[in-house]
Amino acid sequence: MAEYRKVYGLGAEFESAAALMHAAEKIRDAGFSKWDVHTPFPIHGMDKAMGLGKSWLSAPVFIGGTTGLLTAVCLEMIPSFSLYKLIVHGKPYDWRTIPAFFPIMFELTVLFSAFTTVFSLMVMNQLPKWYHPVFNWERFARVTDDGFFLVIEARDPKFSETKTRALLEEIGGQHVTLIHD
Amino acid sequence: MSEAVATLETPKEVQRIPLVTNERSLHWITENVSSIVEARTPIWWWLAFFPCALLAMVGLCCIGYQISNGVGVWGENKTVGWAWDITNFVFWIGIGHAGTLISAILFLSRQKWRTSINRAAEAMTLFAVICAGIFPGIHVGRVWMAWYLAPIPDSYDIWPNFRSPLLWDVFAVSTYFTVSVLFWYTGLVPDLASLRDRAKSRVKKFAYGVFALGWRGSNRQWRHYEMAYLLLAGLSTPLVLSVHSVVSFDFATSILPGWHTTIFPPYFVAGAIFGGFAMVLTIMLPARLLYPQLDDMVTRQHVDKMAKIILLTGSIVGYAYLMELYIAYYGQNKFEMFTFFHQRASLGFNEGGWYNKYYYAMMFCNVISPQIFWSKWARSNYIVVFITSMFVNAGMWYERFVIIATSLAQDFLPSSWHHYHPSWIEIWTFCGTFGIFLSLFLLFMRFLPMICAFEVKAVTPHADPHHYRPTANSGGPATGALGPHDAPAKEGHH
Numbered sequence: 008m009a010e011y012r013k014v015y016g017l018g019a020e021f022e023s024a025a026a027l028m029h030a031a032e033k034i035r036d037a038g039f040s041k042w043d044v045h046t047p048f049p050i051h052g053m054d055k056a057m058g059l060g061k062s063w064l065s066a067p068v069f070i071g072g073t074t075g076l077l078t079a080v081c082l083e084m085i086p087s088f089s090l091y092k093l094i095v096h097g098k099p100y101d102w103r104t105i106p107a108f109f110p111i112m113f114e115l116t117v118l119f120s121a122f123t124t125v126f127s128l129m130v131m132n133q134l135p136k137w138y139h140p141v142f143n144w145e146r147f148a149r150v151t152d153d154g155f156f157l158v159i160e161a162r163d164p165k166f167s168e169t170k171t172r173a174l175l176e177e178i179g180g181q182h183v184t185l186i187h188d
Numbered sequence: 189m190s191e192a193v194a195t196l197e198t199p200k201e202v203q204r205i206p207l208v209t210n211e212r213s214l215h216w217i218t219e220n221v222s223s224i225v226e227a228r229t230p231i232w233w234w235l236a237f238f239p240c241a242l243l244a245m246v247g248l249c250c251i252g253y254q255i256s257n258g259v260g261v262w263g264e265n266k267t268v269g270w271a272w273d274i275t276n277f278v279f280w281i282g283i284g285h286a287g288t289l290i291s292a293i294l295f296l297s298r299q300k301w302r303t304s305i306n307r308a309a310e311a312m313t314l315f316a317v318i319c320a321g322i323f324p325g326i327h328v329g330r331v332w333m334a335w336y337l338a339p340i341p342d343s344y345d346i347w348p349n350f351r352s353p354l355l356w357d358v359f360a361v362s363t364y365f366t367v368s369v370l371f372w373y374t375g376l377v378p379d380l381a382s383l384r385d386r387a388k389s390r391v392k393k394f395a396y397g398v399f400a401l402g403w404r405g406s407n408r409q410w411r412h413y414e415m416a417y418l419l420l421a422g423l424s425t426p427l428v429l430s431v432h433s434v435v436s437f438d439f440a441t442s443i444l445p446g447w448h449t450t451i452f453p454p455y456f457v458a459g460a461i462f463g464g465f466a467m468v469l470t471i472m473l474p475a476r477l478l479y480p481q482l483d484d485m486v487t488r489q490h491v492d493k494m495a496k497i498i499l500l501t502g503s504i505v506g507y508a509y510l511m512e513l514y515i516a517y518y519g520q521n522k523f524e525m526f527t528f529f530h531q532r533a534s535l536g537f538n539e540g541g542w543y544n545k546y547y548y549a550m551m552f553c554n555v556i557s558p559q560i561f562w563s564k565w566a567r568s569n570y571i572v573v574f575i576t577s578m579f580v581n582a583g584m585w586y587e588r589f590v591i592i593a594t595s596l597a598q599d600f601l602p603s604s605w606h607h608y609h610p611s612w613i614e615i616w617t618f619c620g621t622f623g624i625f626l627s628l629f630l631l632f633m634r635f636l637p638m639i640c641a642f643e644v645k646a647v648t649p650h651a652d653p654h655h656y657r658p659t660a661n662s663g664g665p666a667t668g669a670l671g672p673h674d675a676p677a678k679e680g681h682h
Contacts, residue, residue, distance in 0.1 A: 028653040031407075047214060048378075048646035049410040050653055057407055062415035082339055086347040093349050107351035110434055114359040117427045121367040121420060125374060128416040132409045135401035142404070150405045151382035153214035153645075 012187040015140035016042075016160040017171050018147070019180025024050045027155040030178045031056040034157065037174065041163035045141065045156040064127055071123025072116050079115035083108045140188045158186065207301055207647045209484045214645050220481040221379070221641040222386055225634065232478060233634060240626040247620010250613050251326055259329045261613045267606035268596045272614045273323040275588040276621065278435055279463070280320035281361065282456075282584060285428055286464025287313025288368060291375070292424035295417070301493055303643035304485040307379075308475070309468050310372045311636070315628040316467070317365045319621040324357075326617075353437040360434040367427055371420045374413075377403050379637040432460040439591065446527040446595035449515070455508035459584060462501035462554070465494050466580035471629060473574050475638065485644055492567045498580060499561040505587075506555035523600060531594040542607060543594045546586050553583025 021027040024046065031044050035058040044053065054060070087093065087100065087108075094100050129135070141147050141158055150156055157180065159171055168185070175183045208217070254261050264271055287309040294302040328334050337358045339348055348355050381403035384396040403409070433453035440452040469491065476482050516528035531541030541547075557579040560566040567573065598605045632638070645651055 023653075024651055025653040043406040043408050045405045046407065046410070047218075047382075047405060048642045048651060049414050050407070050651065052653055053407050054411050059408070059411055062412045064412050064415040065419060068419050083350040086339070086341075087350050090341075091345065091347040093347070093351075095349065095351070104351055110353075110356040110430070110437070111350060111359045113426070113430060114356075114363040117423050118363040118366060120423050121370050124416050124419045124423070125370045128374070128412055129401070131412045134403065134409075137397060137402040139402060139404055147404075148385040151378065151385045151403075151642075152218040 014161045014168070015143075015186045015188045016158050016163075016166070017168070017175060017183060018141065018144050018156055018158045018186050019175040019183045020146060021155040021157065021180060024155060026179055027157060028053060028056045030157055030175075030180065033178045034159065034174075037165070039159055039163050039165050041160040041166075043158055045147070045150045045154075045158065047151055047153060047155075062131075064124070064131060067127040068120050068123045071127075072120035074123075075116040075119025076112055078119065079108070079112040082115075083111055140186055143188075144184055144186050146182055146184070205487070205489050206649070207303070207487070207489075208644060209487050212484050212648070214648065214650055217485070217641050217644050217648070218382055218386075220485075221637050221639045221644075222383055223481075224479055224638060225383060225636065226386065229634065230478075233630060237627060237630045240623050240630060243623025244620055244627050245623070246616055247618075247623055250617040250620055251322065254326055254613055254617065255331055259327065261611060263609045263611040263614055265606050265608065267599070267604050268593065268608035270327065271589075271593055271596070271608050272610050272618060273327040274438075275585065275592055276618050277320050277323040278456075278588045279585045280316045280323075280621065280625075281435060282432060282460035282463045282588075283467045284313040284316040284320065284364070284368075284464065285432060285457070285460035286468050287311070287316075288364075288371075288424050288428040289461050289464065290468070291371060292421040292428060295421040296425055300647045301490055303647050304482075304487075304639050305468065305472060305490060305494075306643070307372075307375065307636075307640040308472060308632075308638050309464075310368065310375070311632045311638075312467060312471060312629065313368050313464075314365070314372060315625045315632075316464075317361065317368065318628070319625050321361065321365070322621060322624075353434065353441050356434045357438060360431045364427060364431045367420070367424055371424055374416060374420060375640055375643075376636065377401060378405065378413075378642040379640065381405070382641060383637065429457055432456045444595045444599060445521070445523040446512075446532070446591065449512060451508055451511060451515075455505065455512075458501045458504040458508065459554075459587060462498060462505055462558075463580060463584035465498050465501070466577035466584070469494055469498075469573055469577040470581060473570055473577075475633070482639065485639055488568055491570065491573055492564075495561045495567040495573055495576075498558050498577070502554055502558035502580070509551065509555065526598075527595055531598055532590060541594060542597060543590060546590050547594070550583050550586035550590050553579040554587060557583070 019030070021030055027044055027046065028050060031053060034042055035056065044057065046053070087104075088102070092100050098104075141156075146154065147156060148154075157175070159166060159175070161168075165171075172183050262271075262273070287306075290302045290309045291306040294306075325331060325334055328337075336346075337348065337355070339350075341347065377400060380396050380400035384393055384400045387393040387396055433456065436452035436456035439447035440449060442448060472486060473491070476486055513528055513533060516524045519525075531543060532547040534541050534544045557576050560572065560576060565572075566576070593608055597608055
C-alpha cells in the first residue's frame with residue numbers, strides 16, 4: 008500500500024517501562040543518534056538511558072524573567088519619577104519609595120518567566136506539529152494509554168532496515184514495524 | 189544497584205498505602221479517566237447544570253442591572269464604602285489558592301498524592317479567580333473605564349499610582365490567573381493527546397487534536413516538558429504566596445483599626461489555603477460519589493491528607509485570630525481595642541458590636557469545627573468531612589465580612605457610624621457567582637479529563653523502571669502482577 012512512500016524509520020513496542028529503558032540503554036550503546044522513545048508518562052532515568060543531558064529550558068526562562076523585571080522597573084520608575092509624578096498625602100515620590108515598587112516587579116518577573124517557559128517548551132519540542140510519521144503506525148495510538156515504543160529513524164547513519172530490525176527484535180522489541188512518512 | 193533496590197523488602201510497618209488502590213493497570217487509569225468525558229452526558233449532569241446555569245444567569249442579570257444603574261443599587265453608604273463586593277472578591281480569590289498549592293507547592297515537596305486531585309483543583313482555581321475578578325471589575329462603577337487600571341499612556345497622560353496596593357492587586361491577580369491558565373494547559377496537553385487517540389468521531393478527534401498540539405509522548409519532549417513543569421511550579425509557589433499577601437496589603441497598608449496589622453499576609457495566605465482545600469473537598473466528594481470509578485485514584489488517604497491540611501491551616505488561622513486580640517490588648521490603642529473587644533469579640537448580642545455574631549460564627553466555623561479532624565474517624569467519614577468543609581466555606585466568608593464590615597461601620601468618629609445591609613441585588617450577584625463557578629466546573633467535568641491521568645500513571649508501581657527490572661528467575665517484567673505491598677516506599681511523602 009505504502010511502498011512508494013519514503014521510509015521514516017523502524018518502530019518497536021516494549022512490554023513495560025523497565026523493558027523500554029533497557030532497550031534504550033542498548034540502542035544508546037550501539038551508537039544510534041536519530042531515535043526516540045515514546046511513553047505515556049515521563050520515565051525516571053530515561054534521559055540517562057538515552058544519553059541525554061539536562062534540559063536547557065531554564066536558560067530562556069532566566070532571560071524572560073530578567074526581561075520581566077526590567078520591564079517592571081522601567082514601567083514603574085519612568086512614569087513615577089519623571090513623566091507623571093504622583094504626590095499622595097505629601098509623601099516622598101522619589102527613589103526612596105522603591106519598596107512600594109517591589110510587588111509589581113515580582114509579578115511581572117513571574118508573568119514573563121511563565122510565558123517564556125511555555126513558549127520555549129513549544130519551540131524546543133517543535134510543537135504544535137499536528138502531523139508526524141509515527142502517527143501512521145496503528146499501534147502507536149496506545150502511546151497515550153499504556154504503550155511503550157522505541158523508534159529509530161531511517162536518516163540515522165547506522166540505520167539499516169534488516170540489521171536494525173534484527174537488533175530491535177534481539178533487545179526484546181515486539182511488533183517491529185516499518186514506519187512510512 | 190538497581191538489583192539491590194528490586195530485592196529490598198520494605199518492613200511492613202513502614203510500608204505506605206499505594207496511591208492507586210486495587211493494583212490498577214495503566215490502561216485502567218486511561219479508561220476510567222477518559223470514559224467520564226466520552227460517555228453520554230448523564231441525566232444528573234443536566235439536573236445539576238440547569239439550576240447552576242440559571243443561577244449564573246440571575247447573577248449576570250444583577251450585574252447588568254448594577255452596571256446600568258450604578259453602584260448605588262448596592263447597600264453601600266458613605267461609611268461602609270465597600271462591603272460584600274470586596275468580601276466576595278477576597279473569598280473567591282482565597283478559594284483559588286488550593287489549586288496552585290496542590291499543583292506547585294506539593295509538586296516541589298514531592299507529595300505524589302497530589303497527582304489525582306491537581307487537575308480538578310487547578311480548574312477550580314481558574315473558575316474561582318474568574319468569579320473573584322467580577323467584583324472589583326463591577327465595583328469601579330463605570331466599568332467601561334476599567335482600563336484605567338492598566339498602565340496605558342493614554343491621551344490624558346495619566347498614569348496609575350504604582351505605589352498603591354490596589355494597583356499591586358491588579359497585577360497580582362491578573363498574573364495569577366494567566367500563570368494558572370498556562371500551568372493548567374501545560375498539564376493538560378498529554379491527557380488531551382490521550383483523548384485524541386481514543387476519540388471515535390472526527391469532530392472530537394479534531395478538537396482534542398488541535399489542543400493536544402500533536403503531542404506524541406517522546407522522551408525528547410518529556411525531557412523539556414518535565415523541566416517546564418518544574419519551572420512553572422517553582423514560579424507559581426512564590427506567586428501563590430504573593431497573591432493573597434498583596435490582597436491583604438489592600439487592608440494592611442491602610443490605617444484603620446483592625447486592618448493595620450503586620451500579621452495580615454501570613455494570616456491571609458493560611459486562610460486562603462484553608463478555604464481552598466475546603467472547596468476542593470466540597471467539589472471532589474460529590475464527584476467521587478457520582479463517579480465511583482474514581483475511588484481507586486482519589487482514595488481515602490487523599491481525603492485524609494486534605495483534612496489534615498485543613499486542620500493545620502485552620503489552627504494557624506485560629507492562632508492569628510487570638511494573636512490579633514492579644515496585640516490589640518497589648519498595644520492598648522483605644523481604637524484598636526474598640527474594634528477588637530467591642531465590635532468583634534464582645535459579649536452580649538444587643539449591647540455589643542453590630543457584627544459580633546458574625547465574629548463568633550467565624551470563630552466556630554474556622555477554628556472550632558476543623559478540630560474534629562484530630563480524630564481519624566472524622567477524617568475517614570466522608571459525611572463529617574463534607575459538613576466540616578461546608579462550615580469552613582461559610583467561616584471563611586464570615587472572616588472577610590467581619591474584617592471589612594467591623595472596621596468600616598464603626599470607625600474613629602461616632603457621628604459617621606453607619607450600619608451596612610446588603611441589597612437584594614448584592615445578594616443575588618453573590619449567589620450568581622456560585623452559579624458561574626459550578627456551571628464552569630460542570631462543563632470542565634464534561635469536556636476535559638478531570639484527573640491528570642499521565643501523572644497518576646507515573647506514580648503507579650508499573651512506572652518505576654528499577655522496580656520492574658527483569659531478573660533471571662522472573663523471566664521478564666510482569667506488568668501489573670505485583671501486589672500493593674510489593675512496591676517499595678517510593679511515594680516520598682513527608
